[in-house]
Amino acid sequence: MNITALKSLIDALSAPTISFTILTVIFPFIFPPSDWFEKIHRKSGLWRIWTKLGGVIGMILITAFFVIGYFDPYFNKTLTKADNFPIVLMIYSMWFYIWLGMFKAYRNDIRLDQGLKPNEYNDPDDKVLVWPDLVYIEFIALILFQVFLIVWSIIVAAPIEEPANPAATPNPSKAPWYFLGLQEMLVYYDPWIAGVLLPTFIIVGLMAIPYVDINKKGDGYYSFRERRVGMFIFMYGWVVLWLFLIIIGTFFRGPNWNFFGPFEYWDIHKVEALTNVNLSELLWVKWFNQGLPSNILIREGLGFVITGLYLFILPVVLAKTYLKDMYAAYGPTRFVTIMMLGLVMLALPIKMYLRWVFNLQYIIAIPEWFFNI
Amino acid sequence: MSDKNDKSLLEKMEESQVWKSIIRSGIPRTRRQRMHAILGSVFLHLHPARLPKHAVKVGYTWCMGGLSFFLFVNLTITGILLMFYYRPTVEYAFTDIIDLSEQVPLGIMRELHRWAAHSMVLIVWLHMVRVFMTGSYKPPREFNWGIGVILMVLTMLLSFTGYLLPWDQLAIWAVTVGSNMARATPFLGNEGPGAALLAIGDINLIHVGSDVRFALLGGRFVGEATLLRFYVLHCIAIPFVAMIFMAVHFWRIRKDGGISGPL
Structure with missing residues (x-):
């Protein structure tokens, strides 16, 4: 296959509709949360990702992507922006450390299966002295990191652009890279959700983890199988809904926040058809063939019903049926907290797909009150 | 002898x-x-x-917590050096930054500061991943995990406030994009749901000149007041808060039974 074909393939695959779907579908097979997924995870050989070979192949693929990107005239521009270098570091380090954690977890899983203690275990009476055993490691670590920073600083100048000019808006205007996941969420949700509500839920949700996770296993050592559901949820949120959205926001979003493949030219005149419609418009205009009712609550009634069903009725139904055992084990407070956090987290991919499949703009659209969901 | x-x-x-x-x-x-x-x-x-043997192994801790703290100290030192040369006014901010690299001996202090700042965000994230993967947030360390989440948010806010200070196009527009979201805060932003409810008769309490975005920017746009506000937040206010949380974080590691490990 020649390089141009490969590039257009990558361009096509990296469209959020495709890349996000691939990641979401494949994710439970990479971090299997149940026996069924585990079985396929084993059979298909996906478990090899968390072996040494898998780690090296991952590194090679990432490097290949960046090397091809570096020599591509268009991707080069995004890639070599000084402030985008942290993203390159992010991709490498996140891959390496998540791989390392999983590698160790799998080794421990085998040991635990055999009834052995995890690798980290040592005789509690056999302690080492912090001076010198820890102090020198810390000293070396900080020296190495300082050297790395100095070399980086000498090679790459900190970015400085034209003096601030409030009259000239750059296109695209991007937030700092660590907030680009939030900026990417703005495509699917209004700012009050993407910029305020979801960040609040992320912070509260992270802080709630120790209080809602009643699984006592896997404390103080790397392990996967003992806490696979928790691991799966965290990794999906962290890798797909946070890191991957940052990558999309950095590398794949050009002028007017339009999607561009990594090897595509950022055409400022690229036109994306804006055919998004609200649920209320679909309901009244398209299905009932009449004008929108003037009463806002009637107009958006269906949206309120759906949102209410999703957030308030669904947890109750789940508690009575599919998640009965979980409800019994976790108790009402924990169960409701997990459901709320989980459903809000899931609401992001759900809204993405509603947008992609049905061109749905808002489920509830009340611009009069700035209340769009 | x-x-x-x-x-x-x-x-x-x-x-x-x-x-x-x-x-x-x-x-x-x-x-x-x-x-x-x-x-x-x-x-x-x-x-x-x-310490127990596993606690001093880089393979277990990845050294990320220690490096986060090291970077905080590192950024404080380079930050203090930068403060000698930098004036947070619309008139001087940009030219002071240019002078930093062109006139000041050893002019990589800004680079060190910026790259250390980006690294710190990354390293704090990796620290969180490590703590999650080893299940170290589990009781009795659940409170300290929460403190850690706050410290991570503070790290990102520190980085974000610092982003404005060079006062170039990159800076003001990144901060404009970021702070525009504040406009949509429920009840407290002038374009947020529920803000219209906060009114006495016909007089809206929340409008473009009184909402949470105005408080953040010190004005209706990213301007002179914003620069000063972000400067103070970046150099004094957030580091001050972060240091308090760090003290609690470190103290609680010890009080909650030291570093996590298998029983």
Whole structure:
């Protein structure tokens, strides 16, 4: 296959509709949360990702992507922006450390299966002295990191652009890279959700983890199988809904926040058809063939019903049926907290797909009150 | 030859009154002296004197917590140096930044500061991933995990407020994009749901000149007041808060039973 074909393939695959779907579908097979997924995870050989070979192949693929990107005239521009270098570091380090954690977890899983203690275990009476055993490691670590920073600083100048000019808006205007996941969420949700509500839920949700996770296993050592559901949820949120959205926001979003493949030219005149419609418009205009009712609550009634069903009725139904055992084990407070956090987290991919499949703009659209969901 | 002449310079130094007044226990050679080296130093006594073996392995901790703290100190030092040269006004901010690289000897201080800042965001994230993957947030450490989440948010806010200070196009537009979201805060932003409810009669309490975005920017746009506000937040306010949370974070590691490990 020649390089141009490969590039257009990558361009096509990296469209959020495709890349996000691939990641979401494949994710439970990479971090299997149940026996069924585990079985396929084993059979298909996906478990090899968390072996040494898998780690090296991952590194090679990432490097290949960046090397091809570096020599591509268009991707080069995004890639070599000084402030985008942290993203390159992010991709490498996140891959390496998540791989390392999983590698160790799998080794421990085998040991635990055999009834052995995890690798980290040592005789509690056999302690080492912090001076010198820890102090020198810390000293070396900080020296190495300082050297790395100095070399980086000498090679790459900190970015400085034209003096601030409030009259000239750059296109695209991007937030700092660590907030680009939030900026990417703005495509699917209004700012009050993407910029305020979801960040609040992320912070509260992270802080709630120790209080809602009643699984006592896997404390103080790397392990996967003992806490696979928790691991799966965290990794999906962290890798797909946070890191991957940052990558999309950095590398794949050009002028007017339009999607561009990594090897595509950022055409400022690229036109994306804006055919998004609200649920209320679909309901009244398209299905009932009449004008929108003037009463806002009637107009958006269906949206309120759906949102209410999703957030308030669904947890109750789940508690009575599919998640009965979980409800019994976790108790009402924990169960409701997990459901709320989980459903809000899931609401992001759900809204993405509603947008992609049905061109749905808002489920509830009340611009009069700035209340769009 | 007498014994006295056999002593090395180091040993002689060790016996002097000055040395003894500073390092009471002498050069840490024996087990007892080594324990004392940790316990007797205000900096090192953040550590316990002894640790289980797995705790000192880089493979377990990835050293990320320590590096986060190192970067905070590093950024404080380079930040102080930058403050000598930088004036947070619309008139001077940009040119001061240019001067930093062109006029100031060893002009990589801004680079060190910026790259350390980006690294710190990344390293704090990796620290969180490590703590999650080892299940170290589990009881009795659940409160400290929460403190850690707050510290991570503070790290990102520190980085975000610092982003504005060079006062170039990159800076003001990134901050404009970021702070525009505040406009949509429910009840407190002028374009947020529920803001219209906060009214006395016909008078809206929340409008473009009184909402949470106005409070953040000190104006309706990213301007002079915003620069000063972000400067103070970046150099004083957030580091101050972060230091308090860090003190709690480190203290609680020890009080919650030290570093996590298998039982």
